[in-house]
Amino acid sequence: MKPILEIQNISKKFRISHQTAGYLSLRERMTNVLKFEKNNTEDFWALKDVSFDVQPGDSIGIIGRNGAGKSTLLKILSKITPPTSGKIISRGRIASLLEVGTGFHPELTGRENIFFNGSLLGMKRKEIESKFDEIVDFSGVEKFLDTPLKHYSSGMQLRLAFAVAAFLEPEILIIDEVLAVGDAEFQKKCLGKMEDVSKSGRTILFVSHNMTAVDLLCNKSVLLSGGRIIKEGSTKDVIAQYLNEGDSKENQTDGEIIFCDTDLPIKKIEVIADGRKSMTTKMGGSLSLQVHFESKAPLEEPVLGLIFKDSQRSPLLGINNRHYIGNFNLQPMMNGIISVEIPKLTLFEGIYFIDVHFGNLFRDIQVIQDCFSINVEALNFSNKGQLPERKLNRFFIDPVLWSLKEN
Amino acid sequence: MSQLREEEFIIEPTGNLFNFKEIWHYRELFYFFTWRDIKIKYKQTMLGFLWAILQPLLMMTIFTLFFGRALNIPSQNLPYPVYVFSGLLIWNIFSTGLSNAANSMVNNASIIKKIYFPRLIVPVSSILVALFDFLMALILFMSILIFYQQPVSWTIIFYWPFAMLLSVIATLGLGSWLAALNVKYRDFRYVIPFLIQVLFFLTPVIYPITLLKYPMLQYALATSPMYVAVEFFRLPLTGSLPNLDLVWISLGSNIVFLLIGLIYFRKTEDFFADIA
Known part of the structure; x- marks a missing residue:
């Protein structure tokens, strides 16, 4: 045609x-x-x-x-x-x-x-x-x-x-x-x-x-x-x-963002989706982040926060390590890697922005709005293999059990 | 519909001529622009359409008092009020139309920047609004003719429409030129009222051209594109044929202005949206 x-x-x-x-x-x-x-x-x-x-x-x-x-x-x-x-x-x-x-x-x-x-x-x-x-x-x-x-x-x-x-x-x-x-x-x-x-x-x-x-x-x-x-x-x-064409990043390849600003602590962020460096994952897949930082002053109890937003930039979910216990070395440190892993991401198919907040217990030291975006691909998770309405959903839940009986 | 799909429309850097086929296709817009402007003009006015009549009526009274009575200006054997009203009536197509047209592109800038249609529709419709006012006032003029028991020649059936056509052409020529200039150089906004006033006194509207004793001066004044329209409009009333040389000069100037206006408008119209 x-x-x-x-x-x-x-x-x-x-x-x-x-x-x-x-x-x-x-x-x-x-x-x-x-x-x-x-x-x-x-x-x-x-x-x-x-x-x-x-x-x-x-x-x-x-x-x-x-x-x-x-x-x-x-x-x-x-x-x-x-x-x-x-x-x-x-x-x-x-x-x-x-x-x-x-x-x-x-x-x-x-x-x-x-x-x-x-x-x-x-x-x-x-x-x-x-x-x-x-x-x-x-x-x-x-x-x-x-x-x-x-x-x-x-x-x-x-x-x-x-x-x-x-x-x-x-x-x-x-x-x-x-x-x-x-x-x-x-x-x-x-x-x-x-x-x-x-x-x-x-x-x-x-x-x-x-x-x-x-x-x-x-x-x-x-x-x-x-x-x-x-x-x-x-x-x-x-x-x-x-x-992904943001202005805040100096250099970015798939799954890795490098920062060159010497005054700010974050030097590099690695994004690992489903086990490999990538910003594309499946519904229900895993997502982890490794934030490499170098601080001028010793950092006590570093805090990493992530805010997930939909493509209209409405926040959907905010998490940081203050809400969880364990896993953290409490010694003050100058540089290191702070990581987070989400084994099962329940975001629905679509594109999501992520803000990264980095700081200590009291304040944010560095905030990167729309630091990167991830692309979540569709996965037919229900047993019928059909996805629900895309307009409606940002998350999915699995499993869901339905029943019907006559009284 | 299936036929339409077969049709190809091409958008490319444009040529030098008006696309008359396209203008014809958009013909309903002439009506809608004119209708809108008339509605808006008379909405929220107490007297409404009476304004179209009131303005020439007051002017007639003033001119009759000063020029007719005080200065005793000759009026080709017509009662002076009839003489002056007939002139003002046809002149107002030009003066109202020209000032409407000259400002029309700037006034409709918000539409021009957003939607495509042949731009010429805008000044033409604004002139048609003036023609509507004319028709309103024409009714009053007829009653004045009856009041003064003015004899009218049967030639009225072609001289009047012809005079109207000539005045619309005169208005369109200068009007489209000024409309385009006004978009490009906003100075023209201030020039227009002044220009209209000067032309009013230079065109034999409220005095006969024969008042001027030197033929050269008569030739000079006949270059006004409106001269011939005024003469023709009055012809069935006075019954005296004007000097044919003067008529040709005015007709020629009318056509020259029309061409200049339209060509200049065409040359600039593509860029109205960029500079408006």
Whole structure:
């Protein structure tokens, strides 16, 4: 099958001018001409030779740090700005939700805004009329349909905006950070709707910093950095690379992180999963950590703490050796290795971040946020061999016994 | 739907021409932008649509008192209020439309930065809003004609639509040019009201061009793209044909401004989202 979207060597150049205001003033332009000064500008490539293909029905996550070029790519795809060079062939209509609620006007009523916004997004008036009831239903604002938007709460505005966008039916849907706003219940609704869209066979391009959402929605991903693609492939691999690209580590190979800062005690952390140096383990596998430290002052009763967080950085579990007795030599020491071993890790399939806290009984000496991430692979642990819902679970418990009897 | 899937859309560095097929495809947006702007303009106003009538009515009164009575400016055998109102009516398409259009791109920057559609729709729709005000005021003008028992030639059926078309074209030319310039150089925000006022006095709206004794001056003033629209609008009332040379000059200037405006707009429109 031909790809639905072919992105061929797209580059985008911006000219940055070194001046105070973001836009030109005529006076400046004229005085520049009079002074025979060369324009004080610099070229900046926001995207350089980006190419990839998207197959029909794919959901592609586009991830990268701020300034990596994600938004520029989406702007080019949604035709808001043309590429400097390169070509995109699309075999379907593209609609973008670069920001939901674009064009909403506070003076117009909900009903009027649905029509204006819908038509801005490319719907025909008849299309909007036929879907009007569904849109209103989905947004849940039917009571306020004829009230000016300025009297809506921000949550209601958002729901209405998303409802309009959700009923667009393009072959390719571009979504940028829509989940960044709204309450938890609404976010769930949005995610559900997007899953429906992707299940219906349409193609989605999704830009987000929410790794859980990318992980759930996208089968493939593209990692951008400095305007170039640095990794492309299955979402899991791409997210793993993205997460391990932290700035706090000077040097990292799989299963080993080396620190070069002389003022701080931790020099090296080794991660051993299932008996080998690695950051990938299975559900129920073992995980151990060896922290090599060198302290300038003798350290009494060192404390090592780990905080496990999910990919949205919500903490799930925190442990440290103060809560356990034994195994520790209580002599003060300058350098050594402090280790922890978890023989059976009950984390569910997914990607987890780990914060490392190191100190003594009284205080933290060194805290490394998002020190590394581990990838926990699926294991069909139940006797039926089927995994429970991934959206719901962060941990698993095993064994679980069920029974049914008639009274 | 299956047919649509076969279609290929290509995104690449863009050419130099407007894609009229695409603009036609988006035709409903003209309506929606115009409709939105009219709604917003008259929402939360006490007098509502009456404002569209009130402004030219007050202007007519003032001009009649000062220019008609005090200065005794000739008015081609029309009662001066009729003369001045007919001029202001068609002029207002231009002045309101131009100021709407010139600010339209900046005012809609938040939409332009987020959603693609042919950008020309924005200034054109803002001119259509001015046309709506015109139609409102036209009703009042008809009653003024009846009040003064002004005889009207049957040629009205093509001179009026033609005058309206010419004024829309004049507005679009300068308007799209200023809209693009305004995005690029925010100075134009301050130039626009001044420019409109200067053009108002340089275009024979409230005085006949024959008031000027030197033919060279008449030729100079006829370069105003609105001159021919004003003359044509009044023609069925005065019945006197204007100097054809002047008409051609004005028509020519109208077309030149349209081309400059559209070409400049087209050249800059791709980058509106980057610089808005």
